[in-house]
Amino acid sequence: MGRYRFLEDVALSDCALEIDGRDLSDLFETAAAALASIMVDPATLSITTEHEIVMAAAELDLLLYDWLSELIFRKDRDREIFPRAQVAVSGSGPYELRATVHGGVIDTERTALGADPKAVTFHQFTLQRVEEGWRARLVIDI
Amino acid sequence: MKLTENLAAQARQVGECVWEIAATAKPGMHVPARIYASEALLGQMDAGVFEQVTNVACLPGIVRAAYCMPDGHWGYGFPIGGVAAFRSESGVISPGGIGFDINCGMRVIRTGLTEDEVRPRLRELIAALFGSVPTGVGAKGFVRLTDAAFKKVMVEGAGWCVAQGYGWPEDLEHTEGRGCLPGADPAHVSARAMARGMEQLGTLGSGNHYLEIQVIRPGAIHDARAAKILGVEGPGQIFVMLHCGSRGFGHQIGTDYLRLFDEVMPRYGISVRDRELACAPFKSKEGRAYFGAMNAAANSAFANRQVITHRVREVFAKVFGKDARELGLFVVYDVCHNTAKLERHEVDGAPAELVVHRKGATRAFGPGAPDVPNDYREIGQPVIIGGSMETGSALLVGTAHAMEETWGSTAHGAGRTMSRTEAKRRVRGETLLKDMDARGIIVQAASKSGVAEEAGFAYKNLDSVVDVLDRAGLSRPVVSLTPIGNIKG
Numbered sequence: 001m002g003r004y005r006f007l008e009d010v011a012l013s014d015c016a017l018e019i020d021g022r023d024l025s026d027l028f029e030t031a032a033a034a035l036a037s038i039m040v041d042p043a044t045l046s047i048t049t050e051h052e053i054v055m056a057a058a059e060l061d062l063l064l065y066d067w068l069s070e071l072i073f074r075k076d077r078d079r080e081i082f083p084r085a086q087v088a089v090s091g092s093g094p095y096e097l098r099a100t101v102h103g104g105v106i107d108t109e110r111t112a113l114g115a116d117p118k119a120v121t122f123h124q125f126t127l128q129r130v131e132e133g134w135r136a137r138l139v140i141d142i
Numbered sequence: 143m144k145l146t147e148n149l150a151a152q153a154r155q156v157g158e159c160v161w162e163i164a165a166t167a168k169p170g171m172h173v174p175a176r177i178y179a180s181e182a183l184l185g186q187m188d189a190g191v192f193e194q195v196t197n198v199a200c201l202p203g204i205v206r207a208a209y210c211m212p213d214g215h216w217g218y219g220f221p222i223g224g225v226a227a228f229r230s231e232s233g234v235i236s237p238g239g240i241g242f243d244i245n246c247g248m249r250v251i252r253t254g255l256t257e258d259e260v261r262p263r264l265r266e267l268i269a270a271l272f273g274s275v276p277t278g279v280g281a282k283g284f285v286r287l288t289d290a291a292f293k294k295v296m297v298e299g300a301g302w303c304v305a306q307g308y309g310w311p312e313d314l315e316h317t318e319g320r321g322c323l324p325g326a327d328p329a330h331v332s333a334r335a336m337a338r339g340m341e342q343l344g345t346l347g348s349g350n351h352y353l354e355i356q357v358i359r360p361g362a363i364h365d366a367r368a369a370k371i372l373g374v375e376g377p378g379q380i381f382v383m384l385h386c387g388s389r390g391f392g393h394q395i396g397t398d399y400l401r402l403f404d405e406v407m408p409r410y411g412i413s414v415r416d417r418e419l420a421c422a423p424f425k426s427k428e429g430r431a432y433f434g435a436m437n438a439a440a441n442s443a444f445a446n447r448q449v450i451t452h453r454v455r456e457v458f459a460k461v462f463g464k465d466a467r468e469l470g471l472f473v474v475y476d477v478c479h480n481t482a483k484l485e486r487h488e489v490d491g492a493p494a495e496l497v498v499h500r501k502g503a504t505r506a507f508g509p510g511a512p513d514v515p516n517d518y519r520e521i522g523q524p525v526i527i528g529g530s531m532e533t534g535s536a537l538l539v540g541t542a543h544a545m546e547e548t549w550g551s552t553a554h555g556a557g558r559t560m561s562r563t564e565a566k567r568r569v570r571g572e573t574l575l576k577d578m579d580a581r582g583i584i585v586q587a588a589s590k591s592g593v594a595e596e597a598g599f600a601y602k603n604l605d606s607v608v609d610v611l612d613r614a615g616l617s618r619p620v621v622s623l624t625p626i627g628n629i630k631g
Contacts, residue, residue, distance in 0.1 A: 008561040076390035079280040106280035113589040116348035118393040119242040122417035123218035
């Protein structure tokens with residue numbers, strides 16, 4: 001898996017992230033793990049569910065936006081968090097994502113809760129190719 | 143975005159607590175940016191505030207100035223504490239000027255109880271509130287909605303709750319817009335937004351959202367006449383304050399329309415300096431659709447705070463063994479601080495219809511203004527400034543000066559000075575909980591790390607924010623409220 005770090009000087013009340021992946025799939029998988037780690041302590045979440053997610057977007061960065069927005073949506077609709085994902089990104093515009101996500105339903109007795117993300121913002125939102133692979137920067141509204 | 147560090151240096155003092163960045167400071171600015179702050183608060187503002195407020199000044203149709211309140215800090219799109227008005231005929235509407243948490247707001251409920259009566263049962267009270275008002279990630283409310291009922295919530299807001307028995311008719315009198323903003327249109331709300339919010343009515347959320355038990359300390363009443371009109375009896379009186387918004391429903395509407403506006407902006411020839419400022423002409427098909435959906439979310443937020451009020455009354459009645467009316471649990475006021483509202487204000491000596499965006503900013507209409515409740519008309523609209531869970535909050539009232547200068551707008555909170563990560567680095571949630579307990583503030587939280595993120599030291603000094611509002615004439619302080627108990631996500 002790639003790496004992520006929190007950018008502390010950006011948008012103080014929210015959560016700014018820089019995510020690195022060796023390729024697009026790795027970046028999308030890492031972004032999902034980063035998002036899950038904001039919401040819960042993944043070690044306290046039983047991994048019991050698995051779902052397929054398929055989506056498409058005209059631009060790669062919009063695909064990343066939609067991907068994370070989908071995971072936030074499922075947190076509210078189904079109370080499910082997905083710390084692990086296998087993602088395949090394909091196409092050259094439009095772009096398609098096929099993912100298998102692994103996670104579990106929040107168990108208030110066992111799951112250590114973190115913050116409750118509201119949305120992915122477009123503030124300083126970037127996805128770009130770098131020497132080592134791909135890098136994204138984004139701010140999540142908390 | 144590369145921050146322009148020298149924008150802060152270009153802020154010129156134009157009033158005792160007013161700083162202006164000229165419209166020439168950045169290419170594309172249509173109006174100047176005005177920041178309300180003392181010199182000390184201005185110095186605490188991060189570079190993002192200056193960048194963002196001047197970006198707002200570049201939006202099409204903006205009138206007079208882009209404003210930032212003294213609690214301002216770096217947000218997304220608009221700064222937190224941002225206020226901007228656009229002509230409805232020629233201006234835009236921007237989800238980034240409202241925030242994803244549409245109609246996030248504050249409500250204050252007074253009680254006839256004193257600290258002497260509450261303190262012996264405070265732990266029991268906090269535990270009962272924590273058990274009755276769902277908090278944190280994944281929480282579900284107790285109200286079961288059908289699609290049809292949810293659409294009624296969108297249109298009727300807090301009034302729907304009162305009709306269902308979740309409140310009293312007089313609650314509506316003391317809610318901004320009577321708890322129902324006009325123009326809500328469920329036809330412009332996505333199925334995803336409905337699915338996301340369907341089970342969340344009556345939930346608090348997380349982050350800086352809370353439900354707090356507060357007390358008036360001796361010396362905390364700053365305007366005895368206004369305080370009396372607001373139902374303040376004196377030191378020792380207990381109040382309940384809550385801070386929350388439209389939950390996943392509003393968040394999804396924000397997401398849906400930000401994504402849409404990002405796509406359609408080129409069609410309208412609009413370019414923005416920050417993609418989060420994506421917008422559309424207010425009169426466009428997309429602009430009108432967002433306004434209809436946004437008002438639906440705003441009304442769901444009023445309903446959310448109304449349902450929580452109902453739960454609070456149930457809990458107090460159970461813990462103190464008396465009816466909520468006997469206990470004097472009356473709503474003092476409920477205000478929005480994340481909205482865009484269609485309002486009439488005077489521009490260059492002529493009345494104009496404006497779309498007033500307030501993001502992390504509160505409406506502060508003065509005495510006699512429209513929509514100020516009859517019993518408050520002589521003092522102005524109550525303004526609720528939520529501080530940190532350690533230090534306290536404040537009740538103020540709006541002023542005629544705010545009507546003239548900031549479209550009747552003021553601050554909403556203390557404003558953060560520190561990232562969530564830094565706050566967690568400085569203190570552990572468990573440690574802070576114990577420390578606050580020792581100081582007589584009982585807290586129950588769904589997330590321990592969330593407690594650390596909301597530590598008092600992560601915020602500006604509330605008194606200094608209130609002092610600026612007073613000196614700038616944007617609001618008049620009435621009473622300060624000190625926390626003794628808190629539940630949060």
